[in-house]
Amino acid sequence: DAGVIQSPRHEVTEMGQEVTLRCKPISGHNSLFWYRQTMMRGLELLIYFNNNVPIDDSGMPEDRFSAKMPNASFSTLKIQPSEPRDSAVYFCASIGQGFHYGYTFGSGTRLTVV
Amino acid sequence: GEDVEQSLFLSVREGDSSVINCTYTDSSSTYLYWYKQEPGAGLQLLTYIFSNMDMKQDQRLTVLLNKKDKHLSLRIADTQTGDSAIYFCAPQRGGKLIFGQGTTLQVKP
Numbered sequence: 001d002a003g004v005i006q007s008p009r010h011e012v013t014e015m016g017q018e019v020t021l022r023c024k025p026i027s028g029h030n031s032l033f034w035y036r037q038t039m040m041r042g043l044e045l046l047i048y049f050n051n052n053v054p055i056d057d058s059g060m061p062e063d064r065f066s067a068k069m070p071n072a073s074f075s076t077l078k079i080q081p082s083e084p085r086d087s088a089v090y091f092c093a094s095i096g097q098g099f100h101y102g103y104t105f106g107s108g109t110r111l112t113v114v
Numbered sequence: 115g116e117d118v119e120q121s122l123f124l125s126v127r128e129g130d131s132s133v134i135n136c137t138y139t140d141s142s143s144t145y146l147y148w149y150k151q152e153p154g155a156g157l158q159l160l161t162y163i164f165s166n167m168d169m170k171q172d173q174r175l176t177v178l179l180n181k182k183d184k185h186l187s188l189r190i191a192d193t194q195t196g197d198s199a200i201y202f203c204a205p206q207r208g209g210k211l212i213f214g215q216g217t218t219l220q221v222k223p
Contacts (some may be wrong), residue, residue, distance in 0.1 A: 017127075017162045031209060033210065033211070035213075040211060042149065042214075042216065043176065043202070043213040043216075045210055045211070046214070048210055050208070055209070056208075056210065081218055091156060091157065093157075099144070099145045099162075099206065100145070100164070102162055103147070103157070103159070103211055104158035105149075105156045105157040105158075106156055107155065107156045110155050
């Protein structure tokens with residue numbers, strides 16, 4: 001398996017622009033998570049899905065952030081409009097039924113908003 | 115909510131043992147994980163311990179769990195320069211992982 005695949009790896013955008021981050025979980029995994037990592041706040045859970053349904057979005061910072069999971073193999077995290085304080089590394093992770101296998105993380109998308 | 119605390123920095127000499135500590139607040143965590151993050155990379159699962167265990171050994175790694183004190187530790191035996199990274203304690207709660215702020219391990223040759 002190729003693991004959790006995120007795209008793009010790097011994104012530089014101007015303030016006010018729309019940004020879309022993408023994630024393909026491991027086939028067969030039924031839970032998907034979006035995390036954000038910054039120096040100041042560490043790793044924060046933004047939202048997670050179970051069987052494509054959003055379960056907990058309490059970590060989504062504000063209405064500018066939205067996430068979708070239209071099917072079991074694809075999820076997006078959208079920021080509109082983007083702001084410089086959104087600059088961070090965004091990680092996607094997935095897990096199946098066996099928690100002893102752990103959560104598998106993607107390589108992340110480094111977002112810079114200028 | 116869950117709070118997870120780790121010391122921020124640990125420096126050891128190559129060949130020594132490293133012990134990274136973590137305290138957490140939610141006693142309902144069933145799985146407790148340790149992840150490793152190298153510079154510019156994602157998070158790599160190192161090991162985990164189930165909440166009904168006190169200890170788990172996996173090659174150079176030993177995890178100790180004290181449920182009464184809500185204390186988790188990761189011991190790395192014979193620490194190598196390749197072990198230099200940030201280590202995260204991550205208890206699972208309600209299906210999601212809650213991360214500590216990470217401990218930066220510096221291994222001096």
